[in-house]
Amino acid sequence: MLSIAILLGSFVANAAMFTPSDSAKDAALYSHIVSRVNEIQSMDKTTLTENNKADLRKELKGMKKQAGGLDKRVYLSVGAVIIIILLLILLLR
Numbered sequence: 001m002l003s004i005a006i007l008l009g010s011f012v013a014n015a016a017m018f019t020p021s022d023s024a025k026d027a028a029l030y031s032h033i034v035s036r037v038n039e040i041q042s043m044d045k046t047t048l049t050e051n052n053k054a055d056l057r058k059e060l061k062g063m064k065k066q067a068g069g070l071d072k073r074v075y076l077s078v079g080a081v082i083i084i085i086l087l088l089i090l091l092l093r
Contacts, residue, residue, distance in 0.1 A: 037063065
């Protein structure tokens, strides 16, 4: 029983750190987003009009949404881990 809890605990600890291998397309998209954000950060925005600034904000928000979809990690809260362990204990008795 204790070995199952230890095994599950180590699995849960490693689940948050496990990242599946990204495809080449995701890696290329990520590098494009990073380079574009760096380019926007280095721009002189004082000479831009309000419309251009709004367009940049929209572009950055869109890239943030795209980049959010690239994260493929699995997160488990402490409460979820406790519930899983308790269910396993109850089911394996």
